[in-house]
Structures are given as C-alpha cells and as structure tokens.
Amino acid sequence: xxxxxxxxxxxxxxxxxxxxxxxxxxxxxxxxxxxxxxxxxxxxxxxxxxxxxxxxxxxxxxxxxxxxxxxxxxxxxxxxxxxxxxxxxxxxxxxxxxxxxxxxxxxxxxxxxxxxxxxxxxxxxxxxxxxxxxxxxxxxxxxxxxxxxxxxxxxxxxxxxxxxxxxxxxxxxxxxxxxxxxxxxxxxxxxxxxxxxxxxxxxxxxxxxxxxxxxxxxxxxxxxxxxxxxxxxxxxxxxxxxxxxxxxxxxxxxxxxxxxxxxxxxxxxxxxxxxxxxxxxxxxxxxxxxxxxxxxxxxxxxxxxxxxxxxxxxxxxxxxxxxxxxxxxxxxxxxxxxxxxxxxxxxxxxxxxxxxxxxxxxxxxxxxxxxxxxxxxxxxxxxxxxxxxxxxxxxxxxxxxxxxxxxxxxxxxxxxxxxxxxxxxxxxxxxxxxxxxxxxxxxxxxxxxxxxxxxxxxxxxxxxxxxxxxxxxxx
Ligand code: PA5
Numbered sequence: 001x002x003x004x005x006x007x008x009x010x011x012x013x014x015x016x017x018x019x020x021x022x023x024x025x026x027x028x029x030x031x032x033x034x035x036x037x038x039x040x041x042x043x044x045x046x047x048x049x050x051x052x053x054x055x056x057x058x059x060x061x062x063x064x065x066x067x068x069x070x071x072x073x074x075x076x077x078x079x080x081x082x083x084x085x086x087x088x089x090x091x092x093x094x095x096x097x098x099x100x101x102x103x104x105x106x107x108x109x110x111x112x113x114x115x116x117x118x119x120x121x122x123x124x125x126x127x128x129x130x131x132x133x134x135x136x137x138x139x140x141x142x143x144x145x146x147x148x149x150x151x152x153x154x155x156x157x158x159x160x161x162x163x164x165x166x167x168x169x170x171x172x173x174x175x176x177x178x179x180x181x182x183x184x185x186x187x188x189x190x191x192x193x194x195x196x197x198x199x200x201x202x203x204x205x206x207x208x209x210x211x212x213x214x215x216x217x218x219x220x221x222x223x224x225x226x227x228x229x230x231x232x233x234x235x236x237x238x239x240x241x242x243x244x245x246x247x248x249x250x251x252x253x254x255x256x257x258x259x260x261x262x263x264x265x266x267x268x269x270x271x272x273x274x275x276x277x278x279x280x281x282x283x284x285x286x287x288x289x290x291x292x293x294x295x296x297x298x299x300x301x302x303x304x305x306x307x308x309x310x311x312x313x314x315x316x317x318x319x320x321x322x323x324x325x326x327x328x329x330x331x332x333x334x335x336x337x338x339x340x341x342x343x344x345x346x347x348x349x350x351x352x353x354x355x356x357x358x359x360x361x362x363x364x365x366x367x368x369x370x371x372x373x374x375x376x377x378x379x380x381x382x383x384x385x386x387x388x389x390x391x392x393x394x395x396x397x398x399x400x401x402x403x404x405x406x407x408x409x410x411x412x413x414x415x416x417x418x419x420x421x422x423x424x425x426x427x428x429x430x431x432x433x434x435x436x437x438x439x440x441x442x443x444x445x446x447x448x449x450x451x452x453x454x455x456x457x458x459x460x461x462x463x464x465x466x467x468x469x470x471x472x473x474x475x
Pocket of ligand 1: 095096097098155156157158159160161164217218219220302438441
C-alpha cells in the first residue's frame with residue numbers, strides 16, 4: 001500500500017504523558033526538573049542504541065528489520081500464497097518470543113472470531129498457536145484440525161526448546177502415521193546454521209525454512225519471519241507493518257525527549273522504577289490490542305529483569321508487567337490501581353477511531369438510568385470509560401499515561417511494536433544492564449533437560465535430586 005505523507009501523519013501514534021507530571025499529580029508526579037536532571041542519562045541511552053543498532057554481536061539486529069528484508073518478504077509472500085492454496089489449517093508451534101508476536105498480530109489485525117468465520121470470509125486458513133505443552137491442549141487441538149490439511153510452522157531459534165520440540169515430535173509422528181510426508185507439512189523458522197531444526201531439515205531432505213538472524217532475540221523477533229510468515233498467511237499486509245516500524249524509527253531518531261516518544265516513555269518508566277513503582281500495568285481499551293499486553297509483558301520482563309549491571313555489580317532491577325483490559329478490568333483491578341499501594345505505572349492503549357462504532361439504540365425510555373445510553377455509540381462509551389479511568393487515577397495521584405493509535409491497522413501496530421522495542425532498549429541502557437540476554441530462562445530450560453534425562457545434564461540432575469528438601473511443609 002502506498003502511503004502519502006498526510007496519511008502517515010494521520011496514522012501517527014501519540015504518547016500523552018500529561019498525567020505523569022507533578023502539574024497534574026502533585027507531589028506524586030514527575031517534575032520538569034527531574035526530567036531535566038536526567039536528560040543526560042536519556043541522551044546516553046539514545047546514543048548507545050543509535051551507535052550499536054544492527055550489531056548482531058550485541059543482539060541489536062532487530063533495529064534493521066524494517067529495512068533489510070526485501071527479498072525475505074517476497075519469499076514470505078510467495079510461501080504464504082502457497083500455504084493458503086494448499087492448507088485449511090495453519091498451526092504455529094513455538095513458545096515465548098516464538099509465539100507471543102504471532103498471537104498478538106493475529107488478534108490485532110484479524111476478525112476477533114476469525115476461526116469461526118466461514119471459509120469465504122477468511123483471508124487464510126484457520127489459525128492456531130500452540131504455545132504450551134499442556135497435554136489437554138495438544139489433544140484438543142488435534143480434535144479440531146485435520147492433520148492432513150495442516151501446515152505447521154515450527155518456530156525455534158535454538159531448536160532446543162523442550163516445549164517446541166515436543167510439539168514437533170508429536171505432529172511428525174502423527175503425520176507419518178497418517179501416511180503423509182512430514183516435509184510437505186512443515187515450515188521451519190530457525191537459526192541460519194545452528195540448532196536441531198537445521199539438522200532435522202537435512203534429515204527430511206530440505207524443509208522450507210526461514211532464518212531468524214543472529215542478532216534478533218526471540219522477544220524482538222515479531223518483525224522477522226517469526227511474525228511475518230504467520231501474518232502473511234493470514235492476509236495481513238506485512239509491508240505496511242514494516243513501514244509503520246520504519247516510521248516510528250524515524251520519529252525516534254531524535255535524542256530530544258520532547259520529540260522521541262520511546263525515549264520519554266523509557267525515561268518516565270525508569271524514573272518511576274527508581275521511585276519504587278515496581279509494577280507496570282498495560283491496559284489496552286481494545287479487544288484487538290489485548291494480546292499486545294502478553295507480548296509486551298515478555299519484552300519488558302525478560303529484558304529488564306536482571307541481577308547484575310554491565311559492570312558486574314549486583315542489582316536486581318526490573319518492573320513486573322501486569323496485563324489488564326479496558327473496560328473489563330475496570331470491574332476487576334482498577335479499584336486496586338486507584339486506592340492500593342503507590343507501586344504502579346498504568347499505560348493505557350487508546351484507539352482514536354474503532355473500525356466499528358456500533359450505535360446504541362434508544363429504549364427503556366421510562367428508566368432514565370438506562371435510557372441515557374440510547375443514541376450514543378459503543379465507541380463513545382468505551383472512549384468515555386477510558387478517559388474516565390485516566391481521570392480517576394490522576395485524581396487519586398496515580399501515575400498514568402496514554403498511547404493512542406488513531407486506528408488499529410498494520411501501520412499503527414508496526415509503530416507500536418517498534419516504539420516498545422526501542423523503549424525497552426533505552427530503559428535497559430538507563431539501567432546499565434544487558435537487555436538482550438535471558439539467563440533466568442536458560443536456567444529453567446536446563447533444569448528441565450536434567451529432569452527428563454537429556455544427555456550431558458547428569459550433574460544438574462544430581463543437584464536437583466539433592467535439592468529435594470528433607471522436611472516438607474504440605475497442607
Ligand atoms: O525471548 C526469548 O529469547 C525467549 O522467550 C525465546 O523466544 C523462547 O525461550 C523460545 O526459544 P527458542 O526460539 O529458541 O525456541
């Protein structure tokens with residue numbers, strides 16, 4: 001899609017941080033003086049990210065994804081067309097960074113009941129993401145798909161993740177039992193040369209594969225083939241998604257806090273964390289955007305939750321991401337946000353114009369408590385509730401800010417993803433930590449290997465067995 005400069009501006013997402021400032025929150029807010037005092041820190045974070053962008057050795061390859069995938073995108077589009085022609089079901093096998101992005105984009109940009117639509121109204125095959133190893137879930141997925149008509153996109157950078165490889169073993173076995181050639185039903189998204197999926201591909205005689213580049217970690221991979229292939233299969237305009245990301249990148253090229261939305265968000269979050277705000281709530285007022293919170297939770301938690309600085313000093317930093325949905329959670333969590341401990345920053349995701357307005361009919365004229373709703377639209381109602389919640393939080397002295405997507409489409413989602421990725425990279429630089437590793441996740445993966453008897457993990461198995469407490473407290 002060709003985008004005019006005017007349309008880009010019209011679809012530009014905006015950050016409104018008025019309700020973070022002391023002008024509106026009083027002493028609980030952040031003062032212009034504090035921001036000024038930390039300008040140098042923000043400038044250094046911006047410089048670090050700008051100077052190191054694209055460097056694989058620092059896991060900063062994701063910054064270039066909007067620009068360096070021209071051929072890959074064409075390959076993805078061709079493959080997606082083929083998948084749509086041949087298959088009725090498309091199943092992603094993956095976990096963490098290899099699953100949350102595809103779920104988010106699917107939910108944001110497809111019909112909310114996509115799989116229930118008749119084939120004629122869907123742009124692609126039915127879509128599922130298996131991001132767990134719950135045996136019930138696996139069995140029940142198999143109840144609703146026809147394996148002979150299914151394409152499985154196995155996504156794993158390492159090809160060594162127990163969950164994903166378990167899923168693969170199961171479907172490969174079932175395909176063989178059904179007399180199918182496994183190779184015809186799988187597409188791999190993995191490392192270029194290393195890992196088990198590369199070996200499996202060779203054994204199967206060359207599986208159609210896409211590469212997850214060296215410098216792109218799982219949680220920063222949505223704009224790589226990890227996210228782009230499933231999106232393309234669903235008929236999502238992946239070129240527009242990448243254009244949105246590039247647009248946000250351009251906006252954020254400025255080190256000026258007043259011009260760079262990702263940098264000001266990172267600084268506000270950093271200052272809040274320094275002030276004990278250990279919880280970051282992300283609250284989209286949009287069902288389409290609800291899984292942005294799951295994707296963001298991994299990005300923010302895994303990137304910033306670290307126990308040592310780059311200099312090797314002990315630190316224990318990070319902020320616990322909490323997922324909420326407007327308006328649903330107004331009737332669940334907002335009481336806590338308004339009156340509970342002062343330990344949170346709430347980020348609202350608002351929508352300027354919903355793709356449906358849905359008029360509320362007049363009725364119940366004798367009951368003013370109900371009839372006042374008639375004549376409005378559901379869009380007006382959800383927007384009013386969003387505004388009202390921000391107002392109530394601000395009145396109660398609670399830090400909150402709003403990111404507004406003028407509309408939800410590929411261009412605005414691309415901007416949002418890139419904004420969050422940059423914000424995370426800047427915040428990590430401010431905290432002086434390694435934003436791109438995940439030793440805590442690796443530790444759990446290794447312990448699982450040991451428990452299930454993977455060769456080479458005998459030492460850890462002995463340690464785990466030895467860690468069994470002498471006395472247990474079980475009620
Ligand atoms: O962000 C990350 O690196 C992790 O969440 C990984 O995506 C997740 O552990 C899956 O790893 P892999 O892609 O190697 O299977």
